Amino acid sequence: MDLATLEIFLAVAGDRSVTKAAKAIGRVPSNVTTRIQQLEQDLGVALFSRDGKKMTLTGEGETFLAYANRLTALALEARQAVRPLTPSGNLCLGTMESTAASRLPAPLTQFNRMWPDVSVRLTMGVSPELTRSVLAGELDCALIARPPQAVLAEQQSFSDDLQKLQSELIFVEELIVLLPPGHPDIKSASDLRVGSLAALEPGCTYRRVAEFWARKSSAVKTMEVGSYHAILASVATGQAAGVMPKSVLELMHWLGNARMHDLGPVETFLVSRRGDRASALDAFHDVLVATRGKAPHLPPG
Amino acid sequence: MDLATLEIFLAVAGDRSVTKAAKAIGRVPSNVTTRIQQLEQDLGVALFSRDGKKMTLTGEGETFLAYANRLTALALEARQAVRPLTPSGNLCLGTMESTAASRLPAPLTQFNRMWPDVSVRLTMGVSPELTRSVLAGELDCALIARPPQAVLAEQQSFSDDLQKLQSELIFVEELIVLLPPGHPDIKSASDLRVGSLAALEPGCTYRRVAEFWARKSSAVKTMEVGSYHAILASVATGQAAGVMPKSVLELMHWLGNARMHDLGPVETFLVSRRGDRASALDAFHDVLVATRGKAPHLPPG
DNA sequence: AATATAATTCCCGAATAGAGACTGATCCTT
DNA sequence: AAGGATCAGTCTCTATTCGGGAATTATATT
Structure with a gap:
């Protein structure tokens, strides 16, 4: 039982759908199905009841959901607790309008709770601008939408900028x-x-x-x-x-x-300069990955 | 970060030695080394300081140790919470003298705390006898020492009995x-x-x-x-x-x-009859694997 | 009944983990 | 101080696992 499995479980439990969950966490449905089945076999109990094409949590599933949330929260806390430098100062974060509206409230709240000494400066913009700003050092990181290859091919400078930065898939x-x-x-x-x-x-x-x-x-x-x-x-x-x-x-x-x-x-990718080990950035990154796939409302604790 | 990694970390932290930890949890030292390094890289901090051949926990390592214990304890609790049948009744457990003395106190205490409705009946004996008793249904399971192949070859009936049972490595x-x-x-x-x-x-x-x-x-x-x-x-x-x-x-x-x-x-193996899905046995098994490798004193909580 | 959608199954290629041999450093003994 | 033992770490090979995609099955929907 590893935390990746729990993330998959949380996504399926939240969406009550294998397909949706798979999209949300950037995996393929067959993979999600398999991991859920493995988890159920490992625990020796059915977490979901498959009535036709609906995935509904069983009673045990509800119970396990609570534990899965606590477990992932505790793991996140453990990560933050051993962080070598305590994050403080400013974190200049670029984001698209859409992400700021739909995805960011939960992780930002969590982040503020954990690191009240970091003041997050939010900048809105479109992906190419944000990317350029990160490269220029005006932003520490940004959440940007990387278009499909066919579209990206038409935006040479955007594409070039992305190459120079490190990026990680966060949302789909x-x-x-x-x-x-x-x-x-x-x-x-x-x-x-x-x-x-x-x-x-x-x-x-x-x-x-x-x-x-x-x-x-x-x-x-x-x-x-x-x-x-x-x-x-x-x-x-x-x-x-x-x-x-x-x-x-x-x-x-x-x-x-x-x-x-x-x-x-x-x-949607989180982009930052290569080798940039700023503590606040790392902390934000961890919160982001720990929160993704979970229900959009705020996590307990 | 999966729970297997935490178990390895706990073993190394407890023994302050890669070699000893590897023996204790039935792995090869190179594997333990690698997993610890991966964990440290993942967390971005050194958990141990290597002064020559000694492994001592760093400050962050101490911090993480506490979380690792809580995490594994919570994971165990999660497993128990979704167990389909609530364990109750008797659990007839066979054990060697040595195991009863050195290894069993911690997991038995933990098990009693979790399942006060199960009365554990402890039977002492030597491995071939215990194995035979499990086969005969007089015991639900037993912790037995399986000798190296050369020695086992001289004990045909013991060897035959073991073949008929399912077994899992618990201690070395x-x-x-x-x-x-x-x-x-x-x-x-x-x-x-x-x-x-x-x-x-x-x-x-x-x-x-x-x-x-x-x-x-x-x-x-x-x-x-x-x-x-x-x-x-x-x-x-x-x-x-x-x-x-x-x-x-x-x-x-x-x-x-x-x-x-x-x-x-x-x-040392835990042996039980194949396909025996008795709830109390499963619960005991889980407690056993969650406790192994940890310090011999009782876990917190 | 036909269609569409969703979960699952199957298979293959890629990534990963573990075993074993080896290295280099340190500690203990003589 | 030299030699041997011990231990962490490195490297390589192999087996297993995991994830992606196509095909399959089952169930709603029209």
């Missing part, structure tokens, strides 16, 4: 096109019955991925709006389709009547 | 011949200046291993005595050399002036 976002109410399902951009795609600034990776997708079959224009709330508002008017990660949409309690089209996964 | 005992004070070091049994070897009953595995060793170079007789205390007494008189596991000797605060000769490792 499911990028979607949100359709206005009543809009029929689409197979490609040519099926769009709206005037434009609502997205953020030009540099935004999600926007670029969406534009790359749209270009293949349509000449639809992109409309630039200032925030995800503004995107939602645009979609609500029926005049645009919105581009955003699914996690952001879920955050907004909009789920019920929304049609969406899947543009595939986009990976 | 270092079997020694304890020499009387003032006795010169020996290379083989022919160097013995005493009239006999003091050992327990004829069926005792340790006795058989010792006799096997003695036969190769000497005609020294074995003297049968009733207990390890009696063996020590015999040795103290200067008339016999005593056969026992090192862990028993260490238990008796006799270490200082004692010369001993090493007869090599003898493995």
